[in-house]
Amino acid sequence: MTKNTVWILAAILVAIGMLTFLYKWLVLGFxxxxxxxxxxxxxxxxxxxxxxxGSIKVNLQIPNLTPGFGKLDHYSVSKNFGFGVxxxxxxxxxxxxxxxADGRQTLFYxxxxxxxxxxIQSDTTPPFPIPPVIEEPRKTAVEVLxxxxxxxxxxxxxxxxxxxxxxxxxxxxxxxxxxLATAESPSDFVQTMTDVLAFARIPARMVRGIIxxxxxxxxxxxxWLEIHDGDRWRYFNPNSGAxxxxxxxxxxxxxxxxxxxVEGGSNVEVSFAAQRNYIDAMAIAxxxxxxxxxxxxxxxxxxxxIQTQAVYSVIxxxxxxxxxxxxxxxxxxxxxxxxxxxxxxxxxFRETQLLWGTILFVLLVAMGLSIRxxxxxxxxxxxxxxxxxxxxxxxxxxxxxxxxxxxxMETGLSxxxxxxxxxxxxxxxxxxxxxxxxxxxAMRAGLGSLVVAxxxxxxxxxxxxxxxxxxxxxxxxxxxxxVILLGRYTGYRFTELGRFKAIGKD
Amino acid sequence: xxxxxxxxxxxxxxxxxxxxxDFIMRLNPRHYxxxxxxxxxxxxxxxxxGMAVPELYGVIDHQGDVRKFAEIVEDRxxxxxxxxxxxxxxxxxxxxxxxxxxxxxxxxxxxxxxxxAELEHHISNIVSGQYSLSGGKDVALIxxxxxxxxxxxHVSYQGVPDIRVIVYRGYPVxxxxxxxxxxSDGKANLHQGAVGAGIDMSTGMTLSGVLGxxxxxxxxxxxxxxxxLKIPQWDFILQSSARGLEVTELGYLGVDMxxxxxxxxxxxxxxxxxxxNIQIANGIGISGRTRRIDEIYNADDDPVERARISRIExxxxxQESLPLDDTN
Numbered sequence: 001m002t003k004n005t006v007w008i009l010a011a012i013l014v015a016i017g018m019l020t021f022l023y024k025w026l027v028l029g030f031x032x033x034x035x036x037x038x039x040x041x042x043x044x045x046x047x048x049x050x051x052x053x054g055s056i057k058v059n060l061q062i063p064n065l066t067p068g069f070g071k072l073d074h075y076s077v078s079k080n081f082g083f084g085v086x087x088x089x090x091x092x093x094x095x096x097x098x099x100x101a102d103g104r105q106t107l108f109y110x111x112x113x114x115x116x117x118x119x120i121q122s123d124t125t126p127p128f129p130i131p132p133v134i135e136e137p138r139k140t141a142v143e144v145l146x147x148x149x150x151x152x153x154x155x156x157x158x159x160x161x162x163x164x165x166x167x168x169x170x171x172x173x174x175x176x177x178x179x180l181a182t183a184e185s186p187s188d189f190v191q192t193m194t195d196v197l198a199f200a201r202i203p204a205r206m207v208r209g210i211i212x213x214x215x216x217x218x219x220x221x222x223x224w225l226e227i228h229d230g231d232r233w234r235y236f237n238p239n240s241g242a243x244x245x246x247x248x249x250x251x252x253x254x255x256x257x258x259x260x261x262v263e264g265g266s267n268v269e270v271s272f273a274a275q276r277n278y279i280d281a282m283a284i285a286x287x288x289x290x291x292x293x294x295x296x297x298x299x300x301x302x303x304x305x306i307q308t309q310a311v312y313s314v315i316x317x318x319x320x321x322x323x324x325x326x327x328x329x330x331x332x333x334x335x336x337x338x339x340x341x342x343x344x345x346x347x348x349f350r351e352t353q354l355l356w357g358t359i360l361f362v363l364l365v366a367m368g369l370s371i372r373x374x375x376x377x378x379x380x381x382x383x384x385x386x387x388x389x390x391x392x393x394x395x396x397x398x399x400x401x402x403x404x405x406x407x408x409m410e411t412g413l414s415x416x417x418x419x420x421x422x423x424x425x426x427x428x429x430x431x432x433x434x435x436x437x438x439x440x441x442a443m444r445a446g447l448g449s450l451v452v453a454x455x456x457x458x459x460x461x462x463x464x465x466x467x468x469x470x471x472x473x474x475x476x477x478x479x480x481x482x483v484i485l486l487g488r489y490t491g492y493r494f495t496e497l498g499r500f501k502a503i504g505k506d
Numbered sequence: 507x508x509x510x511x512x513x514x515x516x517x518x519x520x521x522x523x524x525x526x527x528d529f530i531m532r533l534n535p536r537h538y539x540x541x542x543x544x545x546x547x548x549x550x551x552x553x554x555x556g557m558a559v560p561e562l563y564g565v566i567d568h569q570g571d572v573r574k575f576a577e578i579v580e581d582r583x584x585x586x587x588x589x590x591x592x593x594x595x596x597x598x599x600x601x602x603x604x605x606x607x608x609x610x611x612x613x614x615x616x617x618x619x620x621x622x623a624e625l626e627h628h629i630s631n632i633v634s635g636q637y638s639l640s641g642g643k644d645v646a647l648i649x650x651x652x653x654x655x656x657x658x659x660h661v662s663y664q665g666v667p668d669i670r671v672i673v674y675r676g677y678p679v680x681x682x683x684x685x686x687x688x689x690s691d692g693k694a695n696l697h698q699g700a701v702g703a704g705i706d707m708s709t710g711m712t713l714s715g716v717l718g719x720x721x722x723x724x725x726x727x728x729x730x731x732x733x734x735l736k737i738p739q740w741d742f743i744l745q746s747s748a749r750g751l752e753v754t755e756l757g758y759l760g761v762d763m764x765x766x767x768x769x770x771x772x773x774x775x776x777x778x779x780x781x782x783n784i785q786i787a788n789g790i791g792i793s794g795r796t797r798r799i800d801e802i803y804n805a806d807d808d809p810v811e812r813a814r815i816s817r818i819e820x821x822x823x824x825q826e827s828l829p830l831d832d833t834n
Binding site for chain 2: 330333379381382383432436437438441487488489490491492493496497498499500501502503
């Protein structure tokens with residue numbers, strides 16, 4: 001019965017731990033590796049204008065739905081201006097307002113986005129458009145064009161592709177020439193296409209965005225065509241009819257509205273500058289969790305102050321050390337002093353590095369042990385003797401540090417990180433075992449402690465593991481489940497195979 | 507490696523993990539532990555149950571009383587000092603005589619000379635808990651030093667051999683005799699270097715011995731053959747051990763007895779976590795026997811009946827076994 005309870009408990013712990021882990025990894029995008037970085041872009045929009053005499057209101061279209069990108073942050077740099085964000089027809093608008101201003105003004109709007117190929121930000125399904133009122137003789141031209149394209153297409157997407165192919169042909173027919181006569185800029189051209197599509201009762205709109213290139217200044221928006229096929233929005237290159245968005249194309253706004261409206265100002269200039277940088281994947285996961293309003297992030301270690309985080313990244317490795325300890329004791333069967341002494345030694349090794357840690361540990365224990373044997377002759381009572389050993393250990397540590405500094409070996413300084421009380425207890429236990437059971441047993445257990453400490457150090461020193469546990473502390477539940485299961489392990493210890501080797505043989 | 511695991515399983519060898527999880531935790535309620543961990547209490551309970559124990563000369567239970575030591579041993583030529591809560595024989599000093607010239611100098615079983623002051627320091631260490639299982643305060647016992655039975659003269663080196671019987675749910679299941687050697691400093695503990703020899707449960711005859719983890723046929727110091735010694739009063743030893751259940755209420759128990767030249771078998775101590783080397787000494791695992799007890803267990807059996815059943819059930823099983831596979 002106990003056995004079943006243990007299994008059920010372990011299964012529950014593993015289930016909770018793994019589900020939380022998978023959710024955070026797959027849904028919130030917590031990174032599996034430390035220092036995992038995601039490319040991000042900072043786009044700066046600079047608005048310059050001469051202020052007029054009265055109050056000033058500036059409206060700038062800003063990105064709302066951005067397929068292929070996730071928004072991390074946005075902010076405005078503007079002195080004296082009030083700043084706000086509104087939802088408007090084309091998406092979102094940033095608005096700056098001020099009662100009065102003098103001279104030429106510069107406003108900055110910065111947005112930070114990260115590349116997220118999986119991000120499909122879908123818009124709502126639009127109603128069928130009302131056919132636009134087009135005057136003759138363009139109306140006839142549109143009618144002829146639409147009926148011709150309709151003959152050669154099957155659905156809104158193929159209609160659009162065919163339309164764009166025809167209007168972009170090197171030798172367009174007179175109808176098309178007439179239609180495009182008034183289109184001076186690329187956005188006029190795309191606007192004309194949306195009219196034609198609306199005439200054919202296909203919901204379409206103009207999209208403008210910028211193609212992100214690193215270290216680029218004065219980027220200008222590129223117009224693109226977006227149609228709805230009754231199911232989802234699709235993008236078309238207005239100049240070739242090819243479907244899809246260009247690489248690194250950040251949709252800035254949709255519709256025919258102008259990028260900027262300035263009331264009470266003149267000589268308006270808008271420029272874009274883009275810069276690529278890399279952002280810690282953790283920060284992005286953080287943002288995403290915030291957007292999804294997941295409570296998991298509020299309770300994660302990343303919400304703690306940085307210094308506390310550093311402490312916990314070490315503390316969270318102790319359970320791994322404890323797991324190693326359990327494995328070494330109950331499965332391998334190595335003798336060691338003190339239940340968790342090796343884990344604490346392993347923690348000290350993190351600072352001293354393995355080779356120096358081992359040398360310093362052996363040195364300290366050996367010296368402490370010889371002094372402990374001298375103390376034995378004084379016949380001190382137990383607690384004063386332990387205290388004496390502790391003091392001697394502290395003095396030895398000090399001497400080793402000073403000596404190694406004089407010799408120019410800075411690693412010796414880290415000896416101070418050894419848990420001195422633990423070392424003192426180890427020396428005491430070792431000397432008792434030495435006297436009672438002989439040097440052989442004492443050396444064996446001392447060596448066992450060192451071996452366990454080294455293995456624990458190697459396990460606890462794995463950077464990816466440290467990051468994994470820190471980002472996903474729920475994995476400690478899995479470790480706990482493992483330890484609980486090992487608590488019911490009744491098989492032989494590895495060393496027992498040698499111990500009982502004489503039994504059962506001929 | 508898996509082959510070794512299977513071989514040990516087939517031989518019914520009990521491992522430490524299984525002993526701890528399935529025997530000790532299941533059969534030995536922790537609140538009964540003081541009955542075996544505190545040797546003063548064990549002695550008291552054993553006397554109440556009418557069992558023979560070595561006479562207690564005195565108890566020193568705090569530092570201030572350490573100087574009473576000389577008074578306690580004033581008229582004694584030989585005695586044993588031990589911590590009440592010690593384990594594995596740690597902290598035990600056996601004094602076999604006083605030196606002729608100086609009254610305050612003693613000779614240990616190992617032949618060393620030791621002064622009263624040194625013994626007092628040792629007692630002081632015991633009282634402060636150096637040998638205590640829990641690490642807390644302890645008391646030192648000073649008791650009768652068992653007189654060697656000539657039976658074991660040739661198979662032990664300075665010191666008194668003792669007999670360890672494992673009692674499972676009140677039934678003695680396995681036994682061995684532990685023979686001190688030079689390297690064990692006259693102590694009868696296997697991990698200190700004593701030789702263990704299995705005992706045929708039905709006849710009380712010794713089988714071959716084990717030193718460390720290896721089988722030996724002769725005593726390493728005296729060269730005498732270990733196998734074939736007849737343990738005297740074997741029936742009485744088994745019955746006393748079986749009675750250990752009533753005294754301690756522990757279902758998995760190690761009972762340690764010594765044979766005194768004049769007083770016969772005496773209960774020395776009992777142990778709630780008996781070691782597993784007894785399996786090596788007997789050349790067979792203990793699990794097969796405990797399973798047999800589970801089959802025939804009868805709560806109404808009294809100690810005498812349980813000892814009788816064990817003698818019948820566990821006749822020497824060390825048959826001339828054929829090797830399982832002899833491919834190499």
